[in-house]
Amino acid sequence: MPEVDEIDHHVLRLLREDGRRTFSEMADKVGLSVAAVKRRVDRLRDIGVITGFTVQIDYARLGWGIEAFTELRYPGTTPVADIVRTTVDVPEVQEVFTIAGDPDAMIHVRARDLGHLQQVIDRLRRAGDVTGTKTLLVLGSWTHETAPKA
Amino acid sequence: MPEVDEIDHHVLRLLREDGRRTFSEMADKVGLSVAAVKRRVDRLRDIGVITGFTVQIDYARLGWGIEAFTELRYPGTTPVADIVRTTVDVPEVQEVFTIAGDPDAMIHVRARDLGHLQQVIDRLRRAGDVTGTKTLLVLGSWTHETAPKA
DNA sequence: ATTGAAAAGGCTTCGAC
DNA sequence: GTCGAAGCCTTTTCAAT
Numbered sequence: 001m002p003e004v005d006e007i008d009h010h011v012l013r014l015l016r017e018d019g020r021r022t023f024s025e026m027a028d029k030v031g032l033s034v035a036a037v038k039r040r041v042d043r044l045r046d047i048g049v050i051t052g053f054t055v056q057i058d059y060a061r062l063g064w065g066i067e068a069f070t071e072l073r074y075p076g077t078t079p080v081a082d083i084v085r086t087t088v089d090v091p092e093v094q095e096v097f098t099i100a101g102d103p104d105a106m107i108h109v110r111a112r113d114l115g116h117l118q119q120v121i122d123r124l125r126r127a128g129d130v131t132g133t134k135t136l137l138v139l140g141s142w143t144h145e146t147a148p149k150a
Numbered sequence: 151m152p153e154v155d156e157i158d159h160h161v162l163r164l165l166r167e168d169g170r171r172t173f174s175e176m177a178d179k180v181g182l183s184v185a186a187v188k189r190r191v192d193r194l195r196d197i198g199v200i201t202g203f204t205v206q207i208d209y210a211r212l213g214w215g216i217e218a219f220t221e222l223r224y225p226g227t228t229p230v231a232d233i234v235r236t237t238v239d240v241p242e243v244q245e246v247f248t249i250a251g252d253p254d255a256m257i258h259v260r261a262r263d264l265g266h267l268q269q270v271i272d273r274l275r276r277a278g279d280v281t282g283t284k285t286l287l288v289l290g291s292w293t294h295e296t297a298p299k300a
Numbered sequence: 301a302t303t304g305a306a307a308a309g310g311c312t313t314c315g316a317c
Numbered sequence: 318g319t320c321g322a323a324g325c326c327t328t329t330t331c332a333a334t
Contacts, residue, residue: 004212012207019169019203022326033304038327052206053169057162061199062154069219069247069256071286080290088292095294097219100287106219136221137250140230142238174311183319188312 004049007032011040012049019053059110066111067138070121071103073131078104086128092120103134154199157182161190162199167295169203209260216261217288220271221253223281228254236278242270253284 010030014021023041027034044050059067074083080098083105087096095108107124111117117135125133160180164171173191177184194200209217224233230248233255237246245258257274261267267285275283 012205015205016207017204019205023328024326034327035305035329036303039302047211048208049211050205051208054167054204054206055162055165055169055200056202056204057166058198058201061197067247084290084292088294091294093294096292097217097286098289098291100289103286106286136247136253136256139248139250140234141248142234142246143244144238144241172311173313184312185314185320186318189318 004044008040008044008049011037012044015041015050015053019055064110064112066113066117067141068109068111068117069136069138070107070109070124071099071134071136072105072107072124073102073133074104075129075131078129082128086130087124090120090123090127092116093124103132109135154194158190158194158199161187162194165191165200165203169205214260214262216263216267217291218259218261218267219286219288220257220259220274221249221284221286222255222257222274223252223283224254225279225281228279232278236280237274240270240273240277242266243274253282259285 007030011026014026014029023034023038027037030037032040041050059065072083072087083098084096087093087105087107092109092111093107094110097106097108098104099106109117109120111120117137121133121135124130157180161176164176164179173184173188177187180187182190191200209215222233222237233248234246237243237255237257242259242261243257244260247256247258248254249256259267259270261270267287271283271285274280
């Protein structure tokens, strides 16, 4: 198993705050040389701790103001692979989580408006052998590192 | 409101795939000069479409193998600000979503193991005036690699 | 095994157009 | 929007701890 020390955690914290930080800036903050920091980041990627880098987007400002979680129920015979296949293909579905117990899965959905959300849910209900859905409409969201979102 | 054109969406898609892509690589892909791409990214930050950049981490490889969503119920008199305050301060709580209807909020939680998760839920139940919780244990997760298109 | 230093090349940034 | 130049960053190599 990978050995991840204090400095690695410090580097990860810095990259969580700003994924485009330069190696030289991080080197100053953690007290190592630029090359040493780069080697650690490369190693964290190699051992699978870092899976990638991405941009954080305010989808409401792109006209996708609706965010929801939908709980999905399936017959006991439905394989997990089928659940994932019939949900992850829907472009509005951002994430799919399979769940222990009830419900069987939960999906994170974004839509332009409530009508669009309804279309997405209708499509999901017809896809595969969904037996029931319950949608939780998100009013606001907060995280540790970012400011409140509309 | 901001004008976000096709090229902006292309740039956003490229940064979603890899948040550390260079401006010169993106310039090649979208068919503009390096300076033009940098100017667009700067502008997307200025108008609030891009809220930041971050690293993607496999928390299971850091020893945080448990992931769950917990639905929280509160008395009708509890202000949203109180809900957020009593949850976002818990380090294991990654995200807080306030919800229209029932439940009142949902939180995304990470923990080292099931005992740790139980401690976190117990702490939440004692904090504030929570009237009930329901925890959905995540077995697996999948993400849609491409952003929604306008 | 991990580090620091240095050099070459690439990238970012900014002003000018 | 493009171009170009200066400076900074990334990446690799090599020697030392």
